[in-house]
Amino acid sequence: MIEPKTPHLSNIEMWRKWKEDRDIEAKKQLIEQYLPLVEYVTNRMAIGLPKNVSKDDLASNGVMGLIDAVEKFDYRRGLQFETYASWRIRGAMIDGLRQGDWVPRSIREKAKKIEDAYQQLEHKYLRSVSDAEMSTYLNVSEKDFVQMLQDIAVTTVCSLEDPIREEESETRLSLLVDEKAKNPDHKAHEFYMKETLVKGIERLTEKERIVISLFYYEELSLSEIAEVMSLSPSRISQLHSKAILRLRGALAKHKNQLMEH
Known part of the structure; x- marks a missing residue:
């Protein structure tokens, strides 16, 4: 799996600042840090899909899924954010595909x-x-x-x-x-x-x-x-x-x- 970008703050400190202090800058850093996950999931999801399905559209939906994951993730449970976020990103992409009714x-x-x-x-x-x-x-x-x-x-x-x-x-x-x-x-x-x-x-x-x-x-x-x-x-x-x-x-x-x- 693609490694996330190196954060400016430690991971735990960033999550604490976002979740407990509602620091918007920390939230932005978290989203930026894990953006490579969107690209990674997009490349996997694009395999086997019709040519009329745009990778850019998949990625756009994936970013929304990543933002949703950052909003809802509880860092205190000790789970891996990458795994949780990947499911949310895929879910957002699948929702986008369903709305587009891409399969006859x-x-x-x-x-x-x-x-x-x-x-x-x-x-x-x-x-x-x-x-x-x-x-x-x-x-x-x-x-x-x-x-x-x-x-x-x-x-x-x-x-x-x-x-x-x-x-x-x-x-x-x-x-x-x-x-x-x-x-x-x-x-x-x-x-x-x-x-x-x-x-x-x-x-x-x-x-x-x-x-x-x-x-x-x-x-x-x-x-x-x-x-x-x-x-x-x-x-x-x-x-x-x-x-x-x-x-x-x-x-x-x-x-x-x-x-x-």
């Missing part, structure tokens, strides 16, 4: 169809299902199924950064990295969500697991992953899409079970 309805419907198919088949067989099984279930050829994955690749780039529920700010990915408990009910819900994600990841193929690990944990770009794995960027994009849709299906099943109880 037909593509969204196609993605939902594949997600539902993964959910139904993998719940039935309790294992990772093959492209052939998916093609049969969807009544399309394997070639057409691969093309469908390519068509919907742009809808899966931000998937693990999406809120678990529309009204919540917590993301699916945050469940895997944030160990802070909010309350007993929340902790129990979080535990079962983590279990669902872990089981979902276990059912991914080896290549899909590698792609998810390199993209979300090692923070490589899809093109860098293609180089590491000696595969084409389009193939990496397909593996990423399949992995995300499998995980979405598992999480959707979990959410439905929660609503039934």
Whole structure:
């Protein structure tokens, strides 16, 4: 991850001056210090998005997310601001994309169809299902199924950064990295969500697991992953899409079970 600019004051002192003294100059310094995060997230988010999506627009929304993060961050909890801010920056970018309605309805419907198919088949067989099984279930050829994955690749780039529920700010990915408990009910819900994600990841193929690990944990770009794995960027994009849709299906099943109880 890109290192923030060196602050004029110590980090803790800057946060204290902003949060406790409401020193506007300290706030400006914090925003300036962490601006490289916006560029970093912009470059990652731009991968796989349509050419009509401007990086400048992404960055503008990202700056608003950074400002929001500086406003809301509690430095006394001992959490890493970079992680918190990255989620806020991504969230602001995703909100901007949604408002722009950059994905046609037909593509969204196609993605939902594949997600539902993964959910139904993998719940039935309790294992990772093959492209052939998916093609049969969807009544399309394997070639057409691969093309469908390519068509919907742009809808899966931000998937693990999406809120678990529309009204919540917590993301699916945050469940895997944030160990802070909010309350007993929340902790129990979080535990079962983590279990669902872990089981979902276990059912991914080896290549899909590698792609998810390199993209979300090692923070490589899809093109860098293609180089590491000696595969084409389009193939990496397909593996990423399949992995995300499998995980979405598992999480959707979990959410439905929660609503039934």
